[in-house]
Amino acid sequence: MLRITEIKLPLDHPEDALTNAILKKLQISPEELVSHVIFKRSYDARKKTNIYLVYIVDVELVNEQKIGDRFQKDPHVMPTPDMGYHMVAKAPQNMTSRPVVIGMGPSGMFAGLMLAQMGFCPIILERGKAVRDRTADTFNFWKKRAEFNPESNAQFGEGGAGTFSDGKLYSQVKDPQHYGRKVLTEFVNAGASPEIFYINKPHIGTFKLVGIVQNIRAKILALGGEIRFQSRVEDIDIADAQVRGLTLASGEYIATDHIVLAVGHSARDTFQMLYDRGVYIEAKPFSIGFRIEHPQLLIDQARFGEYAGNKLLGAADYKLVHHCQNGRSVYSFCMCPGGLVVAATSEVGRVVTNGMSQYSRNERNANSGIVVGITPDDYAGHPLAGIDLQRRLESRAFELGGSTYAAPAQLVGDFLADRPSSNLGKVTPSYAPNVHLCNLSESLPDYAIAAIREAIPAFNKQIHGFAMDDAMLTGVETRTSSPIRIKRDQNYQSLNIKGLFPTGEGAGYAGGILSAGIDGIKVAEAVALSMNA
Numbered sequence: 001m002l003r004i005t006e007i008k009l010p011l012d013h014p015e016d017a018l019t020n021a022i023l024k025k026l027q028i029s030p031e032e033l034v035s036h037v038i039f040k041r042s043y044d045a046r047k048k049t050n051i052y053l054v055y056i057v058d059v060e061l062v063n064e065q066k067i068g069d070r071f072q073k074d075p076h077v078m079p080t081p082d083m084g085y086h087m088v089a090k091a092p093q094n095m096t097s098r099p100v101v102i103g104m105g106p107s108g109m110f111a112g113l114m115l116a117q118m119g120f121c122p123i124i125l126e127r128g129k130a131v132r133d134r135t136a137d138t139f140n141f142w143k144k145r146a147e148f149n150p151e152s153n154a155q156f157g158e159g160g161a162g163t164f165s166d167g168k169l170y171s172q173v174k175d176p177q178h179y180g181r182k183v184l185t186e187f188v189n190a191g192a193s194p195e196i197f198y199i200n201k202p203h204i205g206t207f208k209l210v211g212i213v214q215n216i217r218a219k220i221l222a223l224g225g226e227i228r229f230q231s232r233v234e235d236i237d238i239a240d241a242q243v244r245g246l247t248l249a250s251g252e253y254i255a256t257d258h259i260v261l262a263v264g265h266s267a268r269d270t271f272q273m274l275y276d277r278g279v280y281i282e283a284k285p286f287s288i289g290f291r292i293e294h295p296q297l298l299i300d301q302a303r304f305g306e307y308a309g310n311k312l313l314g315a316a317d318y319k320l321v322h323h324c325q326n327g328r329s330v331y332s333f334c335m336c337p338g339g340l341v342v343a344a345t346s347e348v349g350r351v352v353t354n355g356m357s358q359y360s361r362n363e364r365n366a367n368s369g370i371v372v373g374i375t376p377d378d379y380a381g382h383p384l385a386g387i388d389l390q391r392r393l394e395s396r397a398f399e400l401g402g403s404t405y406a407a408p409a410q411l412v413g414d415f416l417a418d419r420p421s422s423n424l425g426k427v428t429p430s431y432a433p434n435v436h437l438c439n440l441s442e443s444l445p446d447y448a449i450a451a452i453r454e455a456i457p458a459f460n461k462q463i464h465g466f467a468m469d470d471a472m473l474t475g476v477e478t479r480t481s482s483p484i485r486i487k488r489d490q491n492y493q494s495l496n497i498k499g500l501f502p503t504g505e506g507a508g509y510a511g512g513i514l515s516a517g518i519d520g521i522k523v524a525e526a527v528a529l530s531m532n533a
């Protein structure tokens, strides 16, 4: 097959326009074109008055070699690369112990699935509940003010942190081996729409993700894997710098020489345990800030002008960065078009924000994190000091919100003028259980407040209305990425403990669903090769 890039067509082009564009580009007759599939469809909205679609297509031709030769020097025509997944190993006949995966977020789920596909019959241990029970706990806490459960919430449980999310499936990681394609393929096999293969910025949406996670679980079980919920790993047994097993909160001991550590960025107790056991851990940069909410219509109009509401464009997103006078950078994080701000704490007496959307992205507000990058220099002293900072900010947010899990909130106009908010404006905050109006400048360090105050008006120049008085800020956003890195060597094992394979966001090697899935696959391959050695 040949791949053709940069085919530009109007937003409302007729159905046969793509075929005609292929024929024109390759200067061939309709008889010579056997078939074509869209590999990617994106849009270029840099000029609001002329938004158009950009296609990459794979074409099958009668006389492929000859036509390919003709376009050898054209950078927009090339042989279609092999993006299929090829297994690196098979489980040996004489396997003495099974690999154990700790955590069933995207990294643990894909590590487990891959190990199962290679015949290694992994045991997956997840501290939270199966996804349906977890959904009930989390939504009851959000919507019905049920008691918060520190083991079953937005962070912990089958599917991991991103289960109740927008389900954005894009990442900027380099992926020369096309592992991302394998992740998408497994999602589609488990029920996601095939459009995630070709839409430029695909997303799945919360309720669809729940079903997909269940189907991936069924596949792992059918391949001989074992999955145990409400099984928190409390200790790891290490002898002579090699893992030998682990102990669950129930006291049960499981012997194994291969542990995939896929615990996510919120497993603070587990990080402490690993540190106490001597596993090499470093502090790493992360970001802190607020969620901001605007009417989705305002974002659509700012980005798409007269094309706002176009079905192919969907609800508009944005990506913003501002470099501040005090040397800090502020950026938009995890933007959720047509979504909700959600309570994302995993600890009692703390408040953390994040965002999610359904597949339809048709809620009234757009939201995103507006966060300031911080580095270990801001909380120097200890590899786990970033966690202490997160905890302090989250406890402060809990207090500012009235100690009821309501989130502290403020109107943008009041925040910029440094006065507490007392009344809501035109933007109704979506955070559940509730918000409590206050002055958010008390919730973050002064440098962060100064940076966000400078950034919001700067963002207004790119998205007209971004600094509108009635836009809502809700705090605090602290779980943007892991505050630590559990460093690993070229074989994906901990720098100083053999048999321990840190992966995903918690280990500091991923930042999102897709990159965590990709990292899980890489680590599964490393485990398989190590068990075959």
Ligand SMILES: Cc1cc2nc3c(=O)[nH]c(=O)nc-3n(C[C@H](O)[C@H](O)[C@H](O)COP(=O)(O)OP(=O)(O)OC[C@H]3O[C@@H](n4cnc5c(N)ncnc54)[C@H](O)[C@@H]3O)c2cc1C
Pocket: 102, 103, 104, 105, 106, 107, 108, 109, 125, 126, 127, 128, 154, 155, 156, 157, 158, 159, 160, 161, 162, 163, 164, 165, 166, 167, 168, 169, 170, 231, 232, 233, 234, 262, 263, 264, 265, 266, 267, 270, 334, 342, 344, 354, 355, 356, 503, 504, 505, 506, 510, 511, 512, 513, 514, 516
């Ligand atoms: C509300 C929200 C919305 C998000 N939206 C998006 C989005 O739209 N797109 C995107 O790409 N990313 C999104 N993210 C981020 C994304 O979810 C994470 O990057 C991703 O889930 C990281 O995957 P992971 O497998 O490394 O860790 P996690 O998903 O955090 O999974 C870790 C798992 O390990 C379990 N665990 C922890 N400790 C133990 C232990 N001691 N014993 C047993 N089990 C343990 C946890 O319960 C958890 O299930 C969102 C996150 C949140 C919270």
